[in-house]
Amino acid sequence: MSAESIKQVALRKFTENGFEGTSLSEIAGEVGIKKQSIYCHFKSKDELVLTINQEVIQEDVQFLTQFFDRLKDSPLQQLLHSLLQEYRDKYVHNKKYKFMFLMSYIPPKHLEVYFTHTYNIHLLHLKSLLQAAFSSAPELGVTPEEGIAAFLTLFDGLMAQLVYETPHSFDNAFELSWKVYWRGISL
Structure with a gap:
């Protein structure tokens, strides 16, 4: 898992669903990590x-x-x-x-x-x-x-x-x- 793969999935999700329609849990799930692991790279959505x-x-x-x-x-x-x-x-x-x-x-x-x-x-x-x-x-x-x-x-x-x-x-x-x-x- 890298910050780059998190950003790539987040970019796609934000584009498809907007900011409000995208959760960190969804992003984490697609990256194949737990939501808490995102916080190693980003403090928040x-x-x-x-x-x-x-x-x-x-x-x-x-x-x-x-x-x-x-x-x-x-x-x-x-x-x-x-x-x-x-x-x-x-x-x-x-x-x-x-x-x-x-x-x-x-x-x-x-x-x-x-x-x-x-x-x-x-x-x-x-x-x-x-x-x-x-x-x-x-x-x-x-x-x-x-x-x-x-x-x-x-x-x-x-x-x-x-x-x-x-x-x-x-x-x-x-x-x-x-x-x-x-x-x-x-x-």
Whole structure:
């Protein structure tokens, strides 16, 4: 038994059942240990979920840095469109990203301030990367600040489609709203 196997099972359980719907007993049972053994690694369920979240946010910050570096020579339209599609795919295929957005949009009440704060770390990093991308984009019909604010609003709305609806509803909303967004910021 390791802290890593506990975190992997907990990540899946939190993603499937939410924080309130997941017990340490369930996690322990799936790992093949007694509940008390979890306390050798984590003081509480809160510490377990916060540890997972911290690791996921760090992974996301690293992903964003690599993504923007990889597409730094791409047109802004391609970069932004690809970013939205990449997050959709990560949410659907990677439990860590599903966890990150679930906890950001539907956090445990008593940890809401913490999850809001850590999600803001993600947004601040994304904003700084977007600032550089928008600043180097040729001739847009909006200021970088306006383009970024509109993009983050689109991003947030599309992620809400994944959390509260389905990937199919994301796809429909993405197809419709992307055209309007891009038309609105380009010359």
